[in-house]
């Protein structure tokens with residue numbers, strides 16, 4: 001566990017973000033209390049990254065957001081977006097995307113794990129069969145702003161958008177992925193490539209994987225072209241442990257992976273700056289769900305699991321393991337009175353949150 005006091009900025013945002021966040025914070029406080037983790041949750045950011053703030057103040061965040069949030073160790077984030085009030089590109093680019101960019105959160109991390117009580121869309125899978133991580137490069141690669149358009153509206157019209165792979169950018173995501181693989185029992189890393197078709201940048205990616213592998217002799221490495229890799233996610237998910245990909249390939253795999261476990265609604269995500277120079281951000285994968293917002297029926301597990309990832313990120317392993325155990329226990333044994341409707345139960349957000357909190361305290 002960390003020696004100094006951890007300070008977390010709590011930003012619930014829009015829609016069900018406001019409903020699931022209190023459950024997430026309560027569960028985190030319970031876990032930290034049980035394991036004597038010195039932590040503070042600053043809940044004074046209630047209107048940050050909300051569309052209501054945008055309508056009132058003309059911006060999703062105050063001008064000094066970066067210097068304010070820089071003083072925290074992590075951001076615990078709910079969701080942003082209310083397309084009836086503010087167009088999505090304004091609300092998203094004015095908040096979440098700013099955090100990711102300005103805080104150089106160059107890792108996007110998502111677990112793909114089969115949980116009890118959730119119907120797996122793949123046939124004949126049992127608990128333990130699917131348990132891997134997708135590590136996505138989150139700052140460069142295919143998502144670059146280098147390029148342009150010329151001769152618009154004429155026969156010569158063309159567009160170019162370049163892929164940017166820097167040695168710094170590629171090596172730092174690979175290093176993170178190799179270290180994650182090294183920390184796991186299987187010690188197996190799979191690289192997503194397409195060096196048969198994309199003949200300059202992807203061979204470079206492969207070359208850097210090979211160079212990085214020399215420093216991690218105990219990690220077993222393989223690589224697959226992205227097309228067959230997607231097929232193997234569906235056909236043989238048991239074979240994966242840590243999967244690393246460029247921004248575009250990682251984007252696809254980090255939706256496909258959780259989807260293969262049926263848990264996209266409860267899945268969490270980390271946007272991580274491993275250097276600690278800036279805060280990392282932990283959030284559920286889901287958005288603000290305007291269709292169910294205000295009804296109190298949102299599933300809080302994505303939010304709670306995101307908090308679990310945050311504890312793990314800080315090295316608080318006992319607390320993180322306990323939260324995961326509580327989530328699995330609730331899903332497996334909570335029953336229809338406790339489980340929320342998205343998973344076929346009759347429970348509500350507060351009830352499921354409270355149930356998990358009590359399991360964190362007593363399991």
Ligand code: NAI
Pocket residue numbers: 016078079080081082083088092096265283284285286287288289290291292297298299300302342
């Ligand atoms: P969404 O994830 O908000 O909702 C998709 C569907 O899943 C909806 O039917 C919703 O009711 C259901 N759902 C989502 N989370 C749930 C939960 N915890 N419990 C039960 N059901 C849940 O995605 P959608 O509808 O495409 O986007 C809505 C808004 O959220 C948009 O403004 C969008 O831009 C934003 N968004 C924000 C994200 C973020 O803050 N990271 C991520 C995705 C979307």
Ligand code: MG
Pocket residue numbers: 251252255
């Ligand atoms: Mg995506």
